[in-house]
Amino acid sequence: xxxxxxxxxxxxxxxxxxxxxxxxxxxxxxxxxxxxxxxxxxxxxxxxxxxxxxxxxxxxxxxxxxxxxxxxxxxxxxxxxxxxxxxxxxxxxxxxxxxxxxxxxxxxxxxxxxxxxxxxxxxxxxxxxxxxxxxxxxxxxxxxxxxxxxxxxxxxxxxxxxxxxxxxxxxxxxxxxxxxxxxxxxxxxxxxxxxxxxxxxxxxxxxxxxxxxxxxxxxxxxxxxxxxxxxxxxxxxxxxxxxxxxxxxxxxxxxxxxxxxxxxxxxxxxxxxxxxxxxxxxxxxxxxxxxxxxxxxxxxxxxxxxxxxxxxxxxxxxxxxxxxxxxxxxxxxxxxxxxxxxxxxxxxxxxxxxxxxxxxxxxxxxxxxxxxxxxxxxxxxxxxxxxxxxxxxxxxxxxxxxxxxxxxxxxxxxxxxxxxxxxxxxxxxxxxxxxxxxxxxxxxxxxxx
Numbered sequence: 115x116x117x118x119x120x121x122x123x124x125x126x127x128x129x130x131x132x133x134x135x136x137x138x139x140x141x142x143x144x145x146x147x148x149x150x151x152x153x154x155x156x157x158x159x160x161x162x163x164x165x166x167x168x169x170x171x172x173x174x175x176x177x178x179x180x181x182x183x184x185x186x187x188x189x190x191x192x193x194x195x196x197x198x199x200x201x202x203x204x205x206x207x208x209x210x211x212x213x214x215x216x217x218x219x220x221x222x223x224x225x226x227x228x229x230x231x232x233x234x235x236x237x238x239x240x241x242x243x244x245x246x247x248x249x250x251x252x253x254x255x256x257x258x259x260x261x262x263x264x265x266x267x268x269x270x271x272x273x274x275x276x277x278x279x280x281x282x283x284x285x286x287x288x289x290x291x292x293x294x295x296x297x298x299x300x301x302x303x304x305x306x307x308x309x310x311x312x313x314x315x316x317x318x319x320x321x322x323x324x325x326x327x328x329x330x331x332x333x334x335x336x337x338x339x340x341x342x343x344x345x346x347x348x349x350x351x352x353x354x355x356x357x358x359x360x361x362x363x364x365x366x367x368x369x370x371x372x373x374x375x376x377x378x379x380x381x382x383x384x385x386x387x388x389x390x391x392x393x394x395x396x397x398x399x400x401x402x403x404x405x406x407x408x409x410x411x412x413x414x415x416x417x418x419x420x421x422x423x424x425x426x427x428x429x430x431x432x433x434x435x436x437x438x439x440x441x442x443x444x445x446x447x448x449x450x451x452x453x454x455x456x457x458x459x460x461x462x463x464x465x466x467x468x469x470x471x472x473x474x475x476x477x478x479x480x481x482x483x484x485x486x487x488x489x490x491x492x493x494x495x496x497x498x499x500x501x502x503x504x505x506x507x508x509x510x511x512x513x514x515x516x517x518x519x520x521x522x523x524x525x526x527x528x529x530x531x532x533x534x535x536x537x538x539x540x541x542x543x544x545x546x547x548x549x550x551x552x553x554x555x556x557x558x559x560x561x562x563x
Contacts, residue, residue, distance in 0.1 A: 161297060278490045
């Protein structure tokens with residue numbers, strides 16, 4: 115049985131950054147990833163752009179997550195942080211997904227960390243208050259691996275749940291999660307034609323609170339609207355997607371866009387049967403959407419679908435019950451935390467589990483809330499840290515902290531804390547949060563402490 119100091123279950127955004135952070139801090143680190151590349155939703159689910167690194171004019175998220183973007187910029191694979199032309203949040207960060215896969219591989223290798231691809235978590239062996247080992251499933255069959263500290267970056271909180279950590283799922287009233295979305299990437303889109311239409315039909319884009327100067331100055335296009343066309347297509351039975359408008363974003367590559375418009379209701383990403391049904395329904399909605407766009411939306415006449423997914427995007431499922439549960443009131447009141455390990459300016463953004471509608475609670479312009487270390491650790495397990503969207507938070511609070519820049523910052527904190535726990539030989543609950551904060555700042559993270 116192989117032994118590491120830190121093992122990260124899941125190579126998504128949060129897990130990748132966590133592993134890089136742990137390895138840079140001197141811990142022998144391994145990522146276990148079910149796919150063949152790192153990046154999670156950004157590379158495996160077609161999600162883009164990243165939003166948002168900012169709170170007003172202040173860049174709230176820096177560190178390793180921002181370093182990744184800087185490296186992509188240097189390669190000409192991202193325009194960096196640009197204004198959000200929909201005026202929903204402060205900035206968006208387009209990127210080239212293939213370049214991100216390569217750059218994350220490189221960053222992990224440079225850090226001294228390792229990765230085991232095409233490997234799924236199949237079980238956890240727990241003794242008392244410690245995870246003793248993990249059971250893995252891959253082309254070699256079943257095997258076991260052990261570590262001093264484990265990081266759950268599965269997104270769904272699989273490792274924590276299988277280790278006996280209590281959790282909630284979805285909203286408290288009925289356990290329904292936010293809908294899933296299968297992204298669709300299209301090329302050959304005439305963005306200048308789209309901009310021209312928007313200038314002449316502002317009434318069809320009410321959610322954008324349209325400022326033409328922002329749209330024209332942004333390096334890439336972001337659009338939420340075409341309400342009239344979408345509504346009329348629904349009335350004719352050509353669109354069955356249970357949402358209110360069309361949402362898409364231009365990637366780092368001009369004329370290439372990511373559609374964020376499908377909405378798959380009532381599915382559970384922790385249930386393999388339900389997840390499979392969601393993938394099928396997502397592809398059906400994408401095909402419906404493709405026909406609609408090419409027929410009715412100016413600029414899409416010559417567009418071509420490049421990909422769907424490859425995997426469906428999941429906004430939420432399990433939330434662990436940690437030492438502290440972040441709430442919507444904490445976010446909206448910008449509650450200070452002595453053990454803050456990351457900041458964000460992204461609003462509470464709830465896609466309705468019931469169908470149409472997206473509920474948003476914006477903070478005051480420029481306000482920035484904190485996320486405490488206690489949301490990443492549990493009462494039950496002394497060598498487990500949970501990063502990413504399945505941290506300890508209410509349904510409403512998770513809808514704010516689930517986006518990729520924020521979970522990247524959370525990942526850096528979790529990986530750094532794991533390395534400190536190994537170095538000091540203490541349970542993760544006893545990591546000195548002041549030393550953790552000092553280490554994060556020394557490694558480029560932004561913290562107000």
